[in-house]
Amino acid sequence: MSEGKNLVGVDIGSSSIKLCEIKEGRGGKRTLSRFGYHPLPSQTIVDGHVINSGAVVEGLDKLFHKQKNRDVALRVSGHSVIIKKITMPLMTPAELREQINWEAEQHIPFDLAEVEMDWQILQQRQEQRQMDVLLVAAKKEEVNDLTNLAVEAKLKPKVIDLDAFTVQNTFEMGYGLPAMGTTVALLHVGASLTTLNILSQGTTAFTRDIANGGNTITEEIQRNLGISAEEAEAYKCGGDGRGLVPREVPDIVQQVVEQLAGEIQRSLDFYLATSGEGEVSKVYVSGGTANIRALIDAIEKRARVQAEVIDPLRVVSIDPKTVDPAIFQARAAQSPVALGLALRKDREKTQ
């Protein structure tokens, strides 16, 4: 399917940069040869826009100190991206290329001159003479800002991807394609953004971004207790280092995760009502906020569906000579985007 050398996966998120590099051995055995994590100060990236580019470049410089392989795959934030599944008459890829702009104009609320566009035929239905096409449009300005940042840090960006597809890449590599007739949901809950990607019949059937994530929990703790963001963050992640958490904290966390689980349940219900496909049988959760057990429990209860955290060790084994397994384990839930990026090759064959 693909050939060439693996790229270094670099996930520049609003709370931290995550880096993964994979080595592929004989028989397709994949090893995580490098893992990097660099926290970013708050307000570095706001609503998907890089406000403090110096902090990002400094982080990249540290992560790539003395590194030779600088061919990277990056992710652009969902804030500046539109993903649409559209239905079109059956046609050849060449015909589609000619028609796609006209079609995109009906579906994309941005000026086409301002977006980078990509598409993929998902499914062809010969009987109805129709096909489903996945259309992706990212604002050029955001893509350019991101690549300029990478170039400033002396990196060579080769691929730009989205959270939804990178997590899907990791999931499919670790868990295999869901069996025909089975529908699963991939839910990636980061600091500022939550991305839902429902997989049915082996492809993306529905995606939705929810502008909510771990930051909301931290902000609520901060507001309720009248403390600093750093203290609130420490309490949220399990204590102040001495294992002490004010007794209000679990209730505040519970309230916010209930809201988030409610939004997820409404998205799943909407999908079920509009797609005509079967019910979601399992939700696979990732992103830093997946570490909050109350969120997993709330999703299970509200959506009446099993939920579990994605295990990246199904995709790669750790090389303990270069990656500390304990450090990786602590960040495992945050790694699927960078891992999915690191699975990309520098000379990938597209359709």
Ligand SMILES: Nc1ncnc2c1ncn2[C@@H]1O[C@H](COP(=O)(O)OP(=O)(O)OP(=O)(O)O)[C@@H](O)[C@H]1O
């Ligand atoms: N052990 C933990 N317990 C609770 N929350 C955690 C834990 N570890 C990380 N988080 C939270 O996860 C979030 C960071 O996750 P992640 O790294 O996936 O986000 P990001 O990629 O930086 O942000 P985004 O993609 O939304 O811009 C933060 O809100 C952080 O507080």
Ligand SMILES: [Mg+2]
């Ligand atoms: Mg993220």
